[in-house]
Amino acid sequence: MLTPRTDATMPTQMEAYFRALRAREFRRLDAQGHAYLDYTGAALYPESLVRTHANALVDGIYGNPHADGPSSRASTAAVEEARAAVLRFFDADPTEHTVCFTANASAALRLVGEAYPFARGSRFVLAADNHNSVNGIREFALRAGASVRYVPLDADLRMPDAEAVLRGADRRVPNLFAYPAQSNFSGVRHSLGMIDQARELGYDVLLDAAAFAPTSPLRLRDVRPDFVALSFYKMFGYPTGVGALIARRESLRRLRRPWFAGGTVEFVSTQHGMHGMKDGAEAFEDGTVNFLGIGALPAGLAMLVDVGMARIGHHLAGLTRLLLDRLMEMRHPNGAPLVRIHGPRDSIDRGATVALNVLDADGAPVDYERVEAKAREANVSVRGGCFCNPGAAEHAFAFPADDTSRCLESLSREGFSVERFRRCLAGPAVGAIRASLGLANVEADVHHFLRVVETFGESDTHDTTKRRRVVATPPWALTRPL
Numbered sequence: 001m002l003t004p005r006t007d008a009t010m011p012t013q014m015e016a017y018f019r020a021l022r023a024r025e026f027r028r029l030d031a032q033g034h035a036y037l038d039y040t041g042a043a044l045y046p047e048s049l050v051r052t053h054a055n056a057l058v059d060g061i062y063g064n065p066h067a068d069g070p071s072s073r074a075s076t077a078a079v080e081e082a083r084a085a086v087l088r089f090f091d092a093d094p095t096e097h098t099v100c101f102t103a104n105a106s107a108a109l110r111l112v113g114e115a116y117p118f119a120r121g122s123r124f125v126l127a128a129d130n131h132n133s134v135n136g137i138r139e140f141a142l143r144a145g146a147s148v149r150y151v152p153l154d155a156d157l158r159m160p161d162a163e164a165v166l167r168g169a170d171r172r173v174p175n176l177f178a179y180p181a182q183s184n185f186s187g188v189r190h191s192l193g194m195i196d197q198a199r200e201l202g203y204d205v206l207l208d209a210a211a212f213a214p215t216s217p218l219r220l221r222d223v224r225p226d227f228v229a230l231s232f233y234k235m236f237g238y239p240t241g242v243g244a245l246i247a248r249r250e251s252l253r254r255l256r257r258p259w260f261a262g263g264t265v266e267f268v269s270t271q272h273g274m275h276g277m278k279d280g281a282e283a284f285e286d287g288t289v290n291f292l293g294i295g296a297l298p299a300g301l302a303m304l305v306d307v308g309m310a311r312i313g314h315h316l317a318g319l320t321r322l323l324l325d326r327l328m329e330m331r332h333p334n335g336a337p338l339v340r341i342h343g344p345r346d347s348i349d350r351g352a353t354v355a356l357n358v359l360d361a362d363g364a365p366v367d368y369e370r371v372e373a374k375a376r377e378a379n380v381s382v383r384g385g386c387f388c389n390p391g392a393a394e395h396a397f398a399f400p401a402d403d404t405s406r407c408l409e410s411l412s413r414e415g416f417s418v419e420r421f422r423r424c425l426a427g428p429a430v431g432a433i434r435a436s437l438g439l440a441n442v443e444a445d446v447h448h449f450l451r452v453v454e455t456f457g458e459s460d461t462h463d464t465t466k467r468r469r470v471v472a473t474p475p476w477a478l479t480r481p482l
């Protein structure tokens, strides 16, 4: 006779829903015993999305959209349908907003950075917690004579007082504020309230939604950034090579493109050195867009709508809570914590991304490469390193300011590597492990990863070659990124 399952072993309705979704769309994970926990790197594509798109390609005849034959018109129709679907998904009014298709979020961020009319006296203010594709905009700002200021982070890697840095901008010149709606390092969700705050203080706002959009609704009728950058493979895994800049039309008109390209111009005269740019999004789409890939976007977005962003958020909040709670409970046999979590340890205003270091029994960080290697052996995909977010890393690892600049200066002459930098600093963690969850994940994935972490606490070995223990007193004044 079957024993009835107790409540404790019974999946919740939510877990049951996502197990069924996984069985339909992501069978390959269980078939290969794979725990995929790198959703902030890239989402996994559902089977049906690839099939639907493959069928459309097999049946359709799609040519370069810049011509006017039937095959071109088919491509143009697919691209315009996708543009409308993106605006609908982000609840954006098409009379106020437009979508420029790009290769990825980085290309969308660059479009703004290189064309933003920075001038002497302008400010470029950005969160210390930013992906390098936002940090890189400072080079455009500096070249134009603007000043660059970072908003510091607190011990939880949040930005408690952006206003202090934003205040005092000269409204006679253009000023730009850029920050991520969600950190790709710590999972912190930075307040969307800062958008209005910055606009009132005289800034245009560039919101990096690459890590936020996959699991949280962004409604552009409610929040009004000037520019939003994202990559679609991070939302539903397929296709790669398509991102977007969603821009307010009036803000886009204020950008000054540094060049023109095929597809962006009404006319060019080589005899007279003249050119006329197209209006709106087309002026920002260099050459031929990925018209085949873009055709897959409506089905990808529809899949997210079908599952429901609220349901995704709820499910992932539960899994993140489970992951954080179990990690914080883990101890060495001597009672010392096995894990240090970077960023909030609670589930308030955070997404499903958790950065951590495994610690040895004396509290020193285990090199992230060792943890990454054990995860790899166990068929667990996580990310190791600084995740292209040097500002959050500097705060999280509490790099001593003087040692850091000395090491970076000497290594920029001798050749930089993580190992050399780690040896030079001789103390703090240099790199962490990031576990990030998404649509395909279920509780079993969290347990799979936890078993990998647990193995580091199985024997109370004291490593005599270990580096000195780091006391986390973050150097808030540190501005030079790794």
Ligand SMILES: Cc1ncc(COP(=O)(O)O)c(C=O)c1O
Pocket (backbone or CB within 6 Å): 040, 041, 104, 105, 106, 107, 131, 133, 180, 182, 183, 184, 208, 209, 210, 211, 231, 243
């Ligand atoms: C917050 C954030 N911004 C920007 C990017 C850059 O995205 P892409 O590599 O698709 O251009 C990433 C990628 O991980 C990210 O997480």
